[in-house]
Amino acid sequence: MTSVESNQIREPKYYIVKRHLLELIGPLPPGSVIPTERDLASAMATSRTTVRQALGDLVGEGRLVRRQGAGTFIAEPKVSWPLYLAGFTEQAAANGFAATTQLISAARVRATDEVAARLDLADGRLAVRIERLRLADGSPIAVETSYLSASRFPGLARLIRSHDSLYALLRERFNVVPARAAELISTLPASPREAALLGTDTGAPMLVLGRHSRDATGAPLEWVTSWYRGDRVTFVADLPAAPTEFA
Numbered sequence: 001m002t003s004v005e006s007n008q009i010r011e012p013k014y015y016i017v018k019r020h021l022l023e024l025i026g027p028l029p030p031g032s033v034i035p036t037e038r039d040l041a042s043a044m045a046t047s048r049t050t051v052r053q054a055l056g057d058l059v060g061e062g063r064l065v066r067r068q069g070a071g072t073f074i075a076e077p078k079v080s081w082p083l084y085l086a087g088f089t090e091q092a093a094a095n096g097f098a099a100t101t102q103l104i105s106a107a108r109v110r111a112t113d114e115v116a117a118r119l120d121l122a123d124g125r126l127a128v129r130i131e132r133l134r135l136a137d138g139s140p141i142a143v144e145t146s147y148l149s150a151s152r153f154p155g156l157a158r159l160i161r162s163h164d165s166l167y168a169l170l171r172e173r174f175n176v177v178p179a180r181a182a183e184l185i186s187t188l189p190a191s192p193r194e195a196a197l198l199g200t201d202t203g204a205p206m207l208v209l210g211r212h213s214r215d216a217t218g219a220p221l222e223w224v225t226s227w228y229r230g231d232r233v234t235f236v237a238d239l240p241a242a243p244t245e246f247a
Helices: 003-008 013-025 037-043 048-060 088-094 113-118 156-162 166-174 192-198
Strands: 064-067 071-074 079-082 099-110 126-136 139-149 180-189 205-214 220-229 233-236
Touching: 013 048, 037 048, 048 064, 088 099, 088 166, 099 156, 113 220, 126 156, 139 192, 156 166, 192 220, 205 233, 220 233
Parallel strands: 079 233
Antiparallel strands: 064 071, 099 126, 126 139, 139 220, 180 205, 205 220
16 A cells, blocks of 8 residues: 555544544543533534444443443453463462352263363263353453363362362362463353353453363363453463574
C-alpha cells in the first residue's frame, strides 16, 4: 500500500468515538459511572448506535463493565495471570490472590474419543470428570473441566470434594505430580452456561485454555479446559530466547 492510499483510509466513526471515550475514562478510578449513551451521543454530536458500538468494544476489552439497571462503570484492572505448570490455587497464591473453589460436579464418566486419546485410555474406559468454578479474591475468574483416568486414581471423584487443590491431592494421595504440559489458547464467546457461572454476558469474549499435562515418566496425567473471562484476565508468558541455531 502506498502512502497516498494509506492517507486516504478513514477511521470508522465508532473508532473515533472510542478514542474520545478512552480519553474521558482514562483519569477516572475504577467504579466510576460514565454518562449514558444519550448524553454521550449528544456531547459528541453522533448517533447512539455509534456510541453503543464504541462502548461495546470497551466492555469487551475489559475497560468498562455494564450492570443491569445501574449503568456502565469503569472496570477494575485486569488480573495478570502468568502461565506456568501449577494449579489454580498455587498460581493465585503466587500472585497475591486468595483462591477459592466451588465444586460444580465430580463423577466417573465414560470417556469421549478425545478424552480417551488424551489420557491413553482403552476403548470404553472410564474417566473422572471434575468441574469447578475458580475465584480469586472472591471474584469468579474461570470455569475448569478436568479429566483424569478413573482406574489410575480410584476414589478421586469423592476425594476432590474435600480438597481445593487437585494437584496437591494428586501429590499427597497418589504421589503423582505434573512434570510438563502443552497448552493451547483460543478465544470463544461465552455460552449461556459459562456466562451464568462467571457473571458475564452470553457471547462475551472468553480466553479458553486447554492443558494436557504428563507426569515424570511421560504418562498422560490430566486434560483440562479452562474458560477465563476475557475482560478480567490477561495471560502472561515468560519466553526464553530461542536456541542460537534457530535465532
